[in-house]
Structure formats: structure tokens, C-alpha cells
Amino acid sequence: MDITQIKSFLAVAETLHFGRAAQSLDILPASLGRQIRLLEDKLETRLFVRTTRSVSLTEAGNSILEDARALVAQAERLETKIRDVRKSETPVLRVGAIDSAAAGLMPQLLKMVREELPDLDIQLFEQKTIHLLPKLLSGSIDIAFCRPPDVRDQRLNFRTLFFETAVVALPVSHRLADKDSIAISDLADEPLIVPDRRSRPHSHDLTIKLFVDVGLTARIAQIAEEKQTIVNLVAAGTGLAIVPRWTSRFQVPGVAFVPLSIPQGTTRSKLILAAAWTRGTRDERRDAFLSILDKKLPELERTA
Known part of the structure; x- marks a missing residue:
């Protein structure tokens, strides 16, 4: 016997309303009605008396109500036991x-x-x-x-x-790519790729505040969501990006990662x-x- 059909029967029996019962099971009323019809066909008896104004249990429906509740409770205990065993194994x-x-x-x-x-x-x-x-x-x-x-x-x-350590991602052909480290002042006129602040406030604010701290304004050329996308945009020549050093593990061809020289201060805490x-x-x-x-x-x- 399908436990879904039993749960559908109980939902209608407890609400005596197909609409509210379907809502409690998060299914469409038509789907609920189909489950009830399948159960009635299996049992070869009517379980509900339905009119345009009301729903009530038949004598057969009343007679199996407690047994149906016991079946559902037993099924739920079985599911819980299986989950616990699987979790421990x-x-x-x-x-x-x-x-x-x-x-x-x-x-x-x-x-x-x-x-x-x-x-x-x-x-x-x-x-x-x-x-x-x-x-x-x-x-x-x-x-x-x-x-x-x-x-x-x-x-x-x-x-x-x-x-995390901040580094600058830039094309390998860029004039700064061979430097041992890069200062924010070196990036004064460079187009930058930054993440959207709504989804990545820390990374976004890091770039903006680094420039503000030295009296400069970041020249934002592109907004991008994912770090992988940002590094790919760097490879395409769209601009440079300030990213965590671990981003270099993406290993995008044509991109170099140079340490960023950050003065001692609170900006570092953004990473x-x-x-x-x-x-x-x-x-x-x-x-x-x-x-x-x-x-x-x-x-x-x-x-x-």
C-alpha cells in the first residue's frame, strides 16, 4: 500500500476539506484527489462522501482512521531509523x-x-x-x-x-607583471575589475578602501560576480584585479599574480x-x- 495515499487520506480526514488538505501536503488539489481515488480503488470502497459544500468520512473511512495514523507513524519511525543507521555507518x-x-x-x-x-x-x-x-x-x-x-x-x-594575502592579478604582458610587489599608487590609472558589493562586500570594499587610504579613486572598468570570471577577464585584457593569493590556484593562462604592498592598517582585515x-x-x-x-x-x- 502506498504511504503517500495513506497520508493523503489522513490530510483530508483531519481537515474535511480537499483544498486545505492539499495545501498542508504542498500538492495540487487535483493530485490529492487522484491519490484518494487510487486508495479507494485499491480498497474497493468509498472513504469520503463529497458534495459541493462538504466532505465527510464514510463508515469505512472512519473504521480505518486510527490504523492509517498508526501506519504513517510506523513509516516515519522506519525512515528515521534508516537515516540514523546510514549516518552512523x-x-x-x-x-x-x-x-x-x-x-x-x-x-x-x-x-x-x-x-x-x-x-x-x-x-x-x-x-x-x-x-x-x-x-x-x-x-x-x-x-x-x-x-x-x-x-x-x-x-x-x-x-x-x-x-588572506592580497595580490594583483594582471596580464603577463603588463608593464607591472615582472615587479616583486605592486603599490596602490602603481595602479592609479589602471582599469580595475571588482566584484559586486551586494554579493561580495569584503572583496569590493577592500579594493575601494585601499585606494581611498592613499588619496586615490579606484578606476572601475568592470563588475563581475565570480573570482574565476574576474581572472578570466584579466586574461582577456579587460583590466586588473585585487584578489586573495589563493585565487592564483585557478591557473588561468596569461595571468600573473604579483604581491600587493599594503601599509599596516585596518584595510587588511577585509580579507x-x-x-x-x-x-x-x-x-x-x-x-x-x-x-x-x-x-x-x-x-x-x-x-x-
């Missing part, structure tokens, strides 16, 4: 990371974790911070490597790890990388993962 840690961390931090960290926790299965999700934090709150991921927002949700823990997770939750896998991260942090920071 295949431990999975769901990790979110912004693009630079996914390119630079995670390949190194995952190798370290596999050496110490070979049975831990890790699923990696690459997204922007604005998408990762809601996923933490909903339970879709267990930990995220992100830029902490200026206003932090008190439901989340943020642990500062380190600051802070933090680990975030839901406050007040206990997770042995996450804690074991963080323990390895803590031990390897100095080694990882040297590459950032």
Missing part, C-alpha cells in the same frame, strides 16, 4: 567554503584530515558567505569557511583563522578568513575536524 561532515578557501585552504586541509580521520566523509560546498551562513542556520552544512559579516548573527560562532558554525550545537565530527585545523593552522596560514 557513513559519517559525513558538510563543509562550506568561499571560493578562495575552496581553491587554497580546502585541498590542503582535506589531505591532512584524511591522514588522521580516514573514515570521515566530507562533502564540500563552494558558495559566497551570504549563502553559506543561512545554510549553517538551517542545518544544511555543519561548518563554513567564510568572511565574517560586519553584523554577526548571535546564533553563530565565528573563529578568526588568519588574513579575514573565519570558521563558523551554529552556536550551542555538539558535533564530534566537526570538533575532530577543527582540532586538526588548529594543529595545522600555522602551516596553512603560510600559504594564504
Whole structure:
């Protein structure tokens, strides 16, 4: 017997209204009606008396109501038990990371974790911070490597790890490509590619503030969303871009990455990388993962 048909029967029996029952199941009334008809055909009896004004249970419908509730409850217990068994057999840690961390931090960290926790299965999700934090709150991921927002949700823990190094991405043929380092003043007249502030406020603000700090205005030639797109635009000659050093791991042909000389100050904090997770939750896998991260942090920071 199809459990979906039983759930449909219960929804109508408890509301005595096909429209409200369909809404509670998030399906169309026509689909709900079809499930009820299939169940009635299977049982070879009418379960509801339907008129244009009302819906009521037949004697047969009333007689199976408690049994139907018991069947659904048993099915839900079975699903929960199977999920728990699967979870214990295949431990999975769901990790979110912004693009630079996914390119630079995670390949190194995952190798370290596999050496110490070979049975831990890790699923990696690459997204922007604005998408990762809601996923933490909903339970879709267990930990995220992100830029902490200026206003932090008190439901989340943020642990500062380190600051990523800013570099300049520029065409290999550019006059500055062979320099050991580049100052912001060197970029005064250069067209720049920057990310949209709505989706990447930290990276956007980093570029703008670096110029403001030395009394210059950034000459923005192009807005682009993804780091990979930005680096490809650099390769095409659209402009230069200030990006995290780990972005160089994208290895786009024709692009050089030169260290950016940043005066000591607060601007550097725009490239802070933090680990975030839901406050007040206990997770042995996450804690074991963080323990390895803590031990390897100095080694990882040297590459950032």
C-alpha cells in the first residue's frame, strides 16, 4: 500500500476539506484527489462522501482512521531509523567554503584530515558567505569557511583563522607583471575589475578602501560576480584585479599574480578568513575536524 495515499487520506480526514488538505501536503488539489481515488480503488470502497459544500468520512473511512495514523507513524519511525543507521555507518561532515578557501585552504586541509580521520566523509560546498551562513542556520552544512559579516548573527560562532594575502592579478604582458610587489599608487590609472558589493562586500570594499587610504579613486572598468570570471577577464585584457593569493590556484593562462604592498592598517582585515558554525550545537565530527585545523593552522596560514 502506498504511504503517500495513506497520508493523503489522513490530510483530508483531519481537515474535511480537499483544498486545505492539499495545501498542508504542498500538492495540487487535483493530485490529492487522484491519490484518494487510487486508495479507494485499491480498497474497493468509498472513504469520503463529497458534495459541493462538504466532505465527510464514510463508515469505512472512519473504521480505518486510527490504523492509517498508526501506519504513517510506523513509516516515519522506519525512515528515521534508516537515516540514523546510514549516518552512523557513513559519517559525513558538510563543509562550506568561499571560493578562495575552496581553491587554497580546502585541498590542503582535506589531505591532512584524511591522514588522521580516514573514515570521515566530507562533502564540500563552494558558495559566497551570504549563502553559506543561512545554510549553517538551517542545518544544511555543519561548518563554513567564510568572511565574517560586519553584523554577526548571535546564533553563530565565528573563529578568526588568519588574513588572506592580497595580490594583483594582471596580464603577463603588463608593464607591472615582472615587479616583486605592486603599490596602490602603481595602479592609479589602471582599469580595475571588482566584484559586486551586494554579493561580495569584503572583496569590493577592500579594493575601494585601499585606494581611498592613499588619496586615490579606484578606476572601475568592470563588475563581475565570480573570482574565476574576474581572472578570466584579466586574461582577456579587460583590466586588473585585487584578489586573495589563493585565487592564483585557478591557473588561468596569461595571468600573473604579483604581491600587493599594503601599509599596516585596518584595510587588511577585509580579507579575514573565519570558521563558523551554529552556536550551542555538539558535533564530534566537526570538533575532530577543527582540532586538526588548529594543529595545522600555522602551516596553512603560510600559504594564504
